[in-house]
């Protein structure tokens with residue numbers, strides 16, 4: 436019997452790289468980096484990959500374990516070279532998701548050869564981007580502004596790939612329960628507006644501002660209810676009758692389905708669209724407004740308000756006007772929402788994201804940077 440690896444090598448190809456160690460220093464609850472990692476890991480597993488997660492732990496460790504993830508804990512992350520070297524013998528590819536992981540990988544000797552890095556936001560410092568460019572065979576930017584930012588920081592374009600976030604559309608779908616309406620005893624015909632985002636770091640002022648606007652929007656509208664969700668929302672926002680502060684939610688699809696409109700950005704916007712809801716996109720970098728078929732591409736090129744080359748100011752009035760418009764849309768609005776969902780599903784499913792990423796895992800040669808960007812926009 437021939438050994439498959441030997442046969443492939445004789446043919447000039449390397450064996451399939453079907454095991455991946457995904458690195459993320461912190462597993463914090465309700466964060467986009469964490470849900471990206473979880474979605475990627477689950478989809479890879481479905482496609483036959485062996486997946487491990489290398490982390491120092493965090494408040495979402497139990498949640499990840501419950502989802503069946505194999506976790507390798509390095510309590511002292513920064514100094515965990517010995518453990519990481521051991522782990523790297525068990526996996527063929529390593530996929531880093533933050534700058535701490537890149538820095539740790541860069542201290543190994545010899546350097547691992549099969550490194551892929553995803554940049555989720557501008558919090559990747561320029562030095563970490565240059566390090567990624569030196570050690571990785573591929574760097575993924577999750578949106579065009581992050582791609583441009585990486586280029587400006589000195590990443591080699593031949594290694595850069597624009598691959599948008601992917602959403603598990605089998606979980607985030609219109610069909611299913613709307614149990615939060617029952618839990619919070621909303622009347623049958625209530626109009627429910629939901630805001631979702633972590634109340635930490637750069638997203639704290641955004642969350643506080645939107646919560647304030649929604650509170651005043653609700654006043655004088657007895658049939659309207661507001662639900663605020665996200666890590667630490669309970670610390671920063673006060674609940675009052677009909678204005679619910681739900682805190683951290685672990686079953687987000689149920690939350691979206693319980694809403695009539697969702698305000699959010701980044702993955703939140705994509706997930707709510709997948710659940711068939713009209714979305715008002717506003718994020719750390721600016722305001723997009725209602726996501727429509729017409730502005731869908733514009734919205735995605737800004738990661739639904741989270742990423743932009745320059746931060747753009749917006750007014751409370753813009754958000755209120757768009758909310759009013761969404762409330763007034765009836766049948767026509769439903770058709771639009773359905774069409775937006777179709778666009779989303781075509782481009783942002785976890786299957787299609789993982790397919791593109793798996794191609795990078797298998798990749799040996801680099802294309803020119805121009806090809807990389809044209810493939811995905």
Ligand SMILES: CC(=O)N[C@H]1[C@@H](OP(=O)(O)OP(=O)(O)OC[C@H]2O[C@@H](n3ccc(=O)[nH]c3=O)[C@H](O)[C@@H]2O)O[C@H](CO)[C@@H](O)[C@@H]1O
Pocket residue numbers: 464465466467468470471554555556557577600631632633637638664665666682683684685687700701702703706719738741742
């Ligand atoms: C400022 C910035 O650059 N942020 C980026 C960061 O995510 P960031 O952490 O800012 O968050 P996102 O809004 O993209 O996603 C939040 C995630 O947390 C989940 N959630 C939220 C609240 C809650 O109570 N429970 C819960 O599970 C949501 O379902 C969602 O999947 O990485 C994401 C993935 O590449 C990008 O899309 C974001 O643009």
Ligand SMILES: O=P([O-])([O-])O[C@@H]1[C@@H](O)[C@H](O)[C@@H](O)[C@H](O)[C@@H]1O
Pocket residue numbers: 463464465466467468469555556558633635636637
């Ligand atoms: O700032 P914080 O909320 O402690 O942690 C956050 C993570 O939960 C999030 O997933 C990531 O995308 C952010 O950049 C940040 O690291």
